[in-house]
Amino acid sequence: MTRPSTLGALRHSRHHHRSVKDEIRDNLIAALSGGSKAFPGIVGFDDTVLPQLERALLAGHDLVLLGERGQGKTRLMRTLVGLLDEWTPVIDGCEINDHPYAPVCARCKRLAAEAGNDLPITWKHRDDRYGEKLATPDTSVGDLVGDVDPVRVAEGRTLGDPETIHYGLVPRTNRGIFALNELPDLAERIQVALFNVLEERDIQVRGYNLRLPLDLLLVASANPEDYTNRGRIITPLKDRFGAEIRTHYPVEVADEAALIRQEARLAAPVPDHLLEIVARFTRGLRESPAVDQRSGVSARFGITAAETTAASALRRAALASENDPVARVCDLPGTLPTLRGKVEFEMGEEGREEEVFAHLLRVAVAETFRERLRGLDLAGFTERFVEGATVETGELTRAEDLLEQLGTVPGLAKVLDRLGFEDAASRGEAAAGVEFVLEGLHLTRRLAKDSVDGVTVYGAV
Structure with missing residues (x-):
């Protein structure tokens, strides 16, 4: 089928806008009801890990996978992409994948007001809606959340202009799934930057008067030794994850x-x-x-x-x-x-x-x-x-x-x-x-x- 290419055509097609977690919930229910494999390639977790994961996703929770090395945590996180809709509409050229019905960034709000039903849209495949970052001590807030783009400032925009922001990995995965591998290795001051993402569902960049509501599922992995013994994940951040799921090596x-x-x-x-x-x-x-x-x-x-x-x-x-x-x-x-x-x-x-x-x-x-x-x-x-x-x-x-x-x-x-x-x-x-x-x-x-x-x-x- 030919997909709509403008906002007006999208409305005419009676497209329904759902949040990422609603998408995942609906598609998981369909997979469970139809008897299909929701997590292909995952071995040995059928009676232990997967039921816990399914409950967390149905509840709409962000989650942490705890397990020793080589237990398939990253593989499991990547299979979650299959629970997204295969294609989803985004405003053409948007860095953070705004939905045409509900633009959130300054650029897309301006374009939507100017173009109306002629607002150009494109379609994004679910494989492109997954972002992953290995949390290392040298990771910065700018890497995850964003920072001022000096090139845009040099082009003549003022520092107060929201369009001078270069978005980080988290907002660029808006309307998708963002995975953080080895979360305990992330510096504690950087972990603080994720507070708003998990609780208020928005981000803040430097001193900007900016509230950017995000729609995403945040999944992290951690080694239990780092997580419990060293206390490398700060307590307020742990509290903001809805589910903590323990993985294991194959039992049989x-x-x-x-x-x-x-x-x-x-x-x-x-x-x-x-x-x-x-x-x-x-x-x-x-x-x-x-x-x-x-x-x-x-x-x-x-x-x-x-x-x-x-x-x-x-x-x-x-x-x-x-x-x-x-x-x-x-x-x-x-x-x-x-x-x-x-x-x-x-x-x-x-x-x-x-x-x-x-x-x-x-x-x-x-x-x-x-x-x-x-x-x-x-x-x-x-x-x-x-x-x-x-x-x-x-x-x-x-x-x-x-x-x-x-x-x-x-x-x-x-x-x-x-x-x-x-x-x-x-x-x-x-x-x-x-x-x-x-x-x-x-x-x-x-x-x-x-x-x-x-x-x-x-x-x-």
Whole structure:
């Protein structure tokens, strides 16, 4: 449809002006009633965070998301844009997106009085109605609210003219959603500048006699340690937020694995059982007393681990001329050195980081092995080693070479089925399944294992 381009045409179309919070409320109700996903891409919050968020939005509250690093706070804030109307009318050329029915800035009021129904309007997409700022100590009031524009003053306007104001990020997101990441890092004197935005819904710029009513939803994120222990958010500002919502890491292993699968950019196929190992490994770190839990273990840890595991498979394909690179258990240890910087260890654990990583990785593999292959007869594998046979593998061992050493194994088809591979599993997928079984049998003390310089040999106990 052709959208109205003047105020008169907009009135003739019977367009109804709603506030941003009314838009969000109506669209959220429609999504909930229709059974559609209001917050796409958000994993593991369905029964905890999202109900609280929905209540806050339906109540029309500005809100703070509290959570450790890597819990998806920014991702969650950005999904709120989908609850705005897809298109909304604004006065053409307005810096703060004034609605044609209710202009608030001096320029638009003047134009509306001069042009009447011929006032030109344009249409703004909801993606352009979202503003975001990482709150840093050097952020100024001018950045957020606005300041005098010396260029406009130099053009001949007087300092008292409201049109000499250069608007900051908050008013430029008028009639939209403004997100402040890491609010506690904002200097306290700058936090004061947000008082009027949250309570009186307006801004003040320097000494101007200016009241600029704003229509927006303000969302902020904060780390609980900064928020509660350091007291970095001043009390009056905390009081002005309508809702405080606590986020968390995925509770279920399946959710953690699904999140990794969703967010990771994998250079080579990584089977589901390996993603589950990575998910369990990540959870193990979050529960380990050797790790500083106040800083948390970000979801980005698991995502990076999966990406590095895939890269290891791709490296093997290049170096060993493997035609079907699929990540295997042997690719996991190579990810550990690059992940150390993502975890903060307790002071007393200095020098033991690699030992902690290796132990928790073994635990994750063993737990996944028991969960995935529980009750399955694996005698076909162990019988191969009774007479002294061995199988050599490693990060540069091709899938073809690994399968050739083992030969035909009774029960392999059932193993591959349990691991989610299709009937016609590729050689790379079959090798991934075989190596997972061999490592699991070793960790459950049914096979011996000897590793030297990246080469692993499995044999009878």
